[in-house]
Amino acid sequence: MANITFQGLGKVYPGGVRAVEGVDLEVEDGEFVVLVGPSGCGKSTTLRMVAGLEEITDGTLRIGDRVVNEVAGKDRDIAMVFQNYALYPHLSVRQNMAFPLERRRAHGGTVRRLIAPGYRRAAREEDQKIQAEVSRAAEVLGITDLLDRKPGALSGGQRQRVAVGRALVRRPAAFLFDEPLSNLDAKLRVEMRAELKALHDRLGATMLYVTHDQEEAMTLGDRLVVMDGGRVQQCAPPREVYEQPTNRFVAGFVGTPSMNFLEGEVADGTMTIGEARLPLGNAAAGSSRTVVLGLRPDRLRMAEPGDPCALEATVASVEDLGDRCDVRLQVGHAELVARRPARELSRWSVSAPAARVAFEPTEALLFDPGPHGARIS
Amino acid sequence: MKRRGSRLLTLALLAAGAALMLFPLWWMLVVSLETPSNAGAATVEVGAISAFPADPQWSNWTEAMRAVGTVEWQGFLDALANSILVTFLTVTATVFSCSLVGYALARVRFRGRGLLFAVMLGTMMLPPQVTMIPMFLVFRELGWVDTILPLVVPAFFGNAFFIFMFRQFMAQVPEALVEAARLDGCAHLGVWWRVMLPMCRPVIAITAVFTFIFVWNDFLGPLIYLHSEEKATLAIALNSFRNQYGGLEDVQYLMALSLITMIPCILLFLVAQRQFIEGLGSGAVKG
Incomplete structure (x- = not known):
């Protein structure tokens, strides 16, 4: 786990549109911080900059002690859960969850597996570790019985659990969530909200969460970052934001x-x-x-x-x-x-x-x- | 009642259309199995043909294969092997190159992407006859005449129509899926290979089937570039066979060899029919 530090973070799109401006924020190790605001306020762009999916045009971003402005998303040690789940439809749940670990394995070469016994042994051990990690995450999320299904055969809530599972297996320094509950119906959203909160309490992981739903933000976050017009309007615990808002x-x-x-x-x-x-x-x-x-x-x-x-x-x-x-x-x-x-x-x-x-x-x-x-x- | 009537009418029209389409195939099959005298009569007079020969001459088929080229069996087997090799390489190369270029045009942001896409579409307007002579001159300068290279190598540079199909299909895939794959550790090639290609199965099927049928039946390309008998493809061998056995007394052999040449295309269509139709549909809707 790690803290995330924003120093004057900004994003200007080609054409001069300024989406995010001067964001200064320290997300502590193990903290659950929710970025909240209306559509177009810059919260998703901020999250995508942390993920490495958007180039940072101003300021500095640190994950742990490392400045990651120029580091590719896959090398930032973060995992992201997307709004529309982004599960690979041609892979089973098990394969979806193993996918990020498969990409990181040191002994994955099919040809070398065939010709080098030592390599084959190491690859087999790696296989076992990956499967153990997938099983552990599936157990935590209660989706063990879904592991051999394809995403198309799952309900919205189950897909969201699998998406969280895919993030979980990586044991990343930080989890990023981009409006992960907005495609679910109201009842399921409340259930999943509670599950995410419980998961955070259990893992003690650093989580950065984007939502436009202020009720979701209030219930989930240790701290809220309210954004508008690309700027942070207030960053404080939910109760403080509610009772002592900094501005209108x-x-x-x-x-x-x-x-x-x-x-x-x-x-x-x-x-x-x-x-x-x-x-x-x-x-x-x-x-x-x-x-x-x-x-x-x-x-x-x-x-x-x-x-x-x-x-x-x-x-x-x-x-x-x-x-x-x-x-x-x-x-x-x-x-x-x-x-x-x-x-x-x-x-x-x-x-x-x-x-x-x-x-x-x-x-x-x-x-x-x-x-x-x-x-x- | 009215609905049932219209359904019957639809079925009748479809059956009539299917019969019309299948008639030449049935005619070829029947003639290929007739005795020489009956086959000649059936060719001259439609009424002389039976629904199915009373005594099918299956030996016509083996005789036809044996008689291809100057050495018994060798000519046919060479032509078959050449056709399989050229078709396999071309289909593989077309799927590989078109999907890769389609991915780049759909998913990789780079300066001039729109212009390149427009230029690529522009090449679809050029009839092959326009480029035939310049291409021949280039391949002759490279010393590739009488090799399969002029038939295969261009396929590694893509085909505008199939690139367009792949590009349209891949552009429909949610961006989040590509982003998830990139965060999971894939570079562009990894996204293409591990995420996009498995999802593009309908487009791959349609590209493979179309390319297979075109290359397997291609006559002009091999005629221009392949001169030796041992390098001929089945289409060229069939043409030589026609020159040799084109008379009425040998028409059963010609029909037998024509049918044998067609069998892979028919089988392929039957096997890939579902994905083929799915691919056509997705191209139409998503394009």
Whole structure:
């Protein structure tokens, strides 16, 4: 296992398109780091640069102590699991898993096997080692009974396990995953997510994982790297990213439903949004300026008499989600979502749309204006 | 009812088409097994032919083979061996070179790839008659006339049509598969040999079958380049045989030898039929 160090890593495609810019990151040995962000944010390009599938145009990449900018992917001691599994359709599961080891064997020459007894013996020992490694990986992943099947005869989940197995047999310094669960259905995705997490805990391997699914990112990663526009927006443990996002983009990207944003003016500890005056305390201290108020949907509730931070709203729709409900509210020109327990379903109604919603001042976040405005408090 | 009727009509049309196609083959078979007088009569008058000879003359076949060339049996065996050698080498070389070039055009990024592909497609527009004389002059200068080299060596430089087929097929293979193979330790040649070729079986089959049929039946190439009797292929030997035994009294021998020459092509088509059709289909859809 090894750590992976990014120093000012960048990628400019021919034609001048800058896909990744100035990525500085240290993935510790044995850490599970998830690169997450919307489509086109540069996360897959970053991963592909680590794999050696994309040329690095700026910066330095180290795997362990070795600078690998100019090292071919096959010599970087990494293994990658692809989104569409990338299993060789003409080979059995066993042959698929043995494939990377077969390519690395020292005694593979068919002709030399035939004519040199010593070589033949060494080759046979190598065969046994390869088969033992394949069996071990198959056992870890619970696919021993699938070893003689072809990929075409496997379900999506089984194929994904085989793809992980092919990576596992190599015992690489680091595992790379490029959206490996996105082709699976929702139920299987949750199952495989748990299996991957368990696998990481068991192996203690360095894993770099790309996904656009923030729920997947939150549950899997020791740390999240949220990217947008080719840049790292925040790199922190999932809880920290959720509760203390560095900017408005991260706050909006992480969490389902997305964080609510309301623009207003703050002065002397009070925020003014339309008619409403919200005493936010120290966060809103200082001279008059425009800020953006961020509120998590699960922190919005129906106001009680005496709530200091309350807003007049109109109920636009109520979505019953079984164990909870999402209430869509109109506040001035802004639309907010409140996520409430199902027992409150009867309290929100489109037929009696006037409502007052409230939040705790300590749970509000303030950002500078703009899509990437920095968090003020 | 209506559906059944249209199905019957389709079957009838297909059966009629098949009968039309098989008629010459059946005629050849029957004539090759007739006595000299009946064979001559069947050649002159269609009505004189029977559905199958009452007394099949299987000796016509052995006689025909024995009579090829100036030395008994030797002429036929030489021609057969030459045909097998030229066909084997050409088929192998064509599959090898076309798949390799197809892989490079589909999967290796290099400057001028598009231009090279266009130039290669352009060569498909050139009829072989245009290059025949310059090619002959080149091979004569190399001292290759009366050897099989002019028939075999060009196959190592690919064939535009088959390169195009391989290129189109390989371009459909997901990029991730190639990338996985490269991370697993394969260089380009390894990806081509271990991943692409096994997946290209339908295209290999169609290339092999087409090339086999073309080379086995090729008359013009061997006629231009092979002059000695012992270097003749079956097509040339058959032509010499026709000059010698082309009369009505010997037509049964000519038909017997013609059928013997055709047997490998018929067998090959029967064996590779499934992959052949699959290959044609994939070429049409994926191309």
